[in-house]
Amino acid sequence: MSLEIRPMEPRDLDELVEVSLAADTLFAEAGLELPPDDPREMLGHVERVLVAVPDGHVRGLAATVTLDGATHLEQLAVHPGHGRRGLGGALLEAVCADAAADGRARVTLTTFRDLPWNGPWYEQRGFTVLPEAKWGPGLERQWQAEEAAGIMVRPRIAMVRALPVR
Numbered sequence: 001m002s003l004e005i006r007p008m009e010p011r012d013l014d015e016l017v018e019v020s021l022a023a024d025t026l027f028a029e030a031g032l033e034l035p036p037d038d039p040r041e042m043l044g045h046v047e048r049v050l051v052a053v054p055d056g057h058v059r060g061l062a063a064t065v066t067l068d069g070a071t072h073l074e075q076l077a078v079h080p081g082h083g084r085r086g087l088g089g090a091l092l093e094a095v096c097a098d099a100a101a102d103g104r105a106r107v108t109l110t111t112f113r114d115l116p117w118n119g120p121w122y123e124q125r126g127f128t129v130l131p132e133a134k135w136g137p138g139l140e141r142q143w144q145a146e147e148a149a150g151i152m153v154r155p156r157i158a159m160v161r162a163l164p165v166r
Helices: 010-029 039-043 087-101 119-124 137-149
Strands: 004-007 048-053 060-067 070-078 106-112 156-162
Touching: 004 087, 010 039, 010 048, 010 060, 010 070, 039 060, 039 070, 048 087, 060 087, 060 137, 070 087, 070 137, 087 106, 106 119, 106 137, 119 156, 137 156
Parallel strands: 070 106
Antiparallel strands: 004 048, 048 060, 060 070, 106 156
């Protein structure tokens, strides 16, 4: 499989929406009732979106913002029909590489603690739990926004991955 990871282009929007909405179905299958999540709203405030294109079509996305001087992974989604093929891992590594190239010392994210494709998956890729006492004001606001949006339906954690200093 030939995989291209590249910045999102306007022509990718419809496929990006399809990927995000399809990825959300995994949460419903796990018994989590999350509020409807139209990814177009997210696109209005993120700084960078990378897409995974394994077959000429967008099958995954990674959206980031800057919080407290770190790159913060706002969303990582892979279409379930293309899961378990390395797309998520490739997107995550591209986010980390971009962050390091931008001079960032770390990548942060918030996620469900116990879902196998959330907390444990990120832990296998070098992320550790970031205690609340070490959050900056940006991450605190992000957490509060997630609470207000109604996604705290199961235990969530903030995580961090230190990046090599260049």
